[in-house]
Amino acid sequence: MLWKAIEPLGRVPEHVMLVALGLAVLLSIALNSITHSRVTIGILLVCISLAVSRLQLRESIGVGLLAIAGLVVAGELSGSPAEDLSLMLSVCLIFLVTYAAKQRKATRAAEAREAVLAERARIAREIHDILAHSLSAQLVHLEGAKLLLRAERTAEALDRVTRARDLAKSGLDEARRAVSALREDPPALPVALRTLAEDFETTAHRSCTLRISGAEHRLTPETELALLRTAQEALTNVRRHAPGSPVQVELAFDRTWCDLRVTNPPSAEKGSPGGGYGLVGMRERAELLGGTLSAGEHDGGFLVHLRVPS
Template sequence: MAWKRDPDRPMLLGLVFWLVLGATAVINLVVPSTVLERILFFADVVLLCVLWPMMPWQPGRGRHLVAPAFLAGALALGLTGSAGTHFPLLLIGVANLAFVYGMRIASAILVAFGAVLIVVPLFYGRTIVDALGQTAVIAVMSVFAMGMASAVLKARQLTDRVRELTVAEERGRMAAEMHDSIGHHLTVIKVGLENAERFRDRRPEAAWEEVRQAKELTTAALADARRWVRALRPLPLNGNLGSAALQRLADSFTGTGVTVTFQVSGTERELEPDAELVLYRVLQEGLTNVLRHAEAGSVRGTLTFEKGKVVLVIADDGKGRDHDQGHGFGLSTLADRVRALGGTLTSGNAAKGFELRAELPS
C-alpha cells in the first residue's frame, strides 16, 4: 500500500498526531463521562487512526474526501469528551485541507464547518454564547494553521520553480556545448572533405591528408560528445590552459583554406576556469563563423591582457555581415555566458571584414 508511505506527509505532524491522540484517549478515560459518550469517543479515535495514513498531502492524489472527514472527526472529539486536548488535531486537519484543496476551497470548507459548530452544540444544551465562543477559538486557530500552510505551499512552489529553471539552464548549456564543440568539429570536417574532393585528381597526397585530418577530428568530436553526455560540466580544454589552449584551437583550423594566426599581447596571467572556457568558446565560435559565412582569406585572433581585464578579438578580411542579419544561436548564447561573468561581447563589421570582441574582468 503506497499511501502508507506517503513521502509528502510531514514526519513532525505524524509524531504530533499520535502523541495528541494518545494523550486525548488517556484524558478521556480519567474524565467522567457516560457510557454512550465514551463509546462514541473511542469510535471516533478509531476512525481517526484509520483516516490518518490515508490522508493525501498533495493535490491531485485522490482520496480528497479523507481530508474533510478527518477534520470532522477531529471536531467530533470535542463533542464526545476530549476536554480541549484535540485542538492540535484540528490544526493538522485545517492544514491538510489547504494542502489538498488550496487556500480558497479550504476556506469555504472551514466556513461550512464553522456554521456546523455553531448549530450542533445547541442540541447538546449549550447556549449560543458558548457555541460562538468555541467557534471563535477554533476560527483563530484555523487562521494560524492556514497561514502556516500557505507559507509551506509557497515554499513548495518556489522549490518547483527553482527546479524548472535549473533544468532549463542545464538544457541551454547542453545545447551551447553541443553547438560550440560538435558544431566546430563538423564544420572543419566538412571543409576538409570538400578540399579532399577538390584535390583528389590533381593532388592526391593532399587529398588523403585532408581525409586523415577529418578522421582525427571525427574522433575528437565523438570524444567531446561522450564527455558532455557523461557529465554536465564544462569540457576540459584538452589539458591546455590559458593562451596555449587558444593557440591549439587556432592551429586546428590549419588546412581549411583560411590563414589563421593567433597572438598574445601583454603579460599573461592566470584566469578563472570559467573565464578560460568562455574565451575558448568565443574563439571557437569566431573561427567557425569565419569558415561558414565570411568568405575570408585570413583571420587573426588576439588575446590582450590589460589592467583589470582580458580582451579577445577575432577579426577577418571577409565580406562582413549584412546589417539586417541578426545574431545566430551561437553568438547569442555566448553573449549570455560572457555577461554572466561580468563581461561584454560585441560584434560588427570592421574597415574590412568582421570583428568579434569579448572583454572579461580578470
C-alpha cells in the same frame, strides 16, 4: 512521526479524502463541545492542515468553511460563542500558514524544474556548438577533396582528407572535454584560457599571447563558458583561415563587464575557405547573456570582441 503516519493519505483518492476530512472536522468539533479537550482541538487543526496540503484550494476552502460553520453552531448551542472565537482564529491561522508553506514548496519545485530545463538547454547548446563546427568544417574539406580527386590532384586531395581527419579528432577531443566539464567543476576562466593558448602554440607552432587585466573573479558558469568557447572558436578560425599567424588574447575584468579580444595579423599563407558559422552561434550565446559579439577586420588584421556582463 506524524507525517510518516499520514503519508499514505497522499495515495487516497481526493474525493474520499475530502469526505473523510469533512467528517473528521465535524466529529472533532462535536467532541470538543462535549469534552473541551486539547486533543480534539489538535485533531481539528491537523485536519485543516491536511485539507490545505493534500486537496485543491477550492476543496480545502470548503473544509475550512465547514470547520468555521461547525464552530459557530457549536458555540450557539453551548451558549458561549466567544469561547470558540479563538479556535476559529486558530483554524484561519493554520489554514493560511499551511497554504503559504504549500505555495513555497510549489515555487521551489517550479524553480528546480526551470533549472533542470536551463541546464539541459546549456548542455544541448554546448554539444551542438562543438559538433556543428567540427562536422561542417569536415564536410568542407571532404567536398574539396572530392573535387580535387576528380581533377586528379591527389596530393592536394590527400591534404584535405588529412585536415578533415584532424578536425574529426579535434571535435572528438572537444566533445570529451565538454562531457568531462559537465561532470566536474571546471577550472577558473584564466586557467582555461592559458591551457587553450598553450594548446594553440603546440598545434599551430605559432605564439599565442595571453594578457589578463583587472581584478580576476569568478563569473557565472554560463558566462565563463561563453568566453572560453568564443576564444576557442576564434583560435580555430585563425588556424583555418590565417595559418601561420600569431594570436593575442586579451581578457579584461571590471565590476560590471568582462571583455575578451582575440586579434591576429594577416597571414602570408593561404587559408581554408568557409564561413564562420561558429561565430554565429557564439553571437547568439552572447545575446542570451545580455552581451555583444563582433568580428571583423581591425588595423589590418582580424578582431573577435566579446563583451558580457560580469
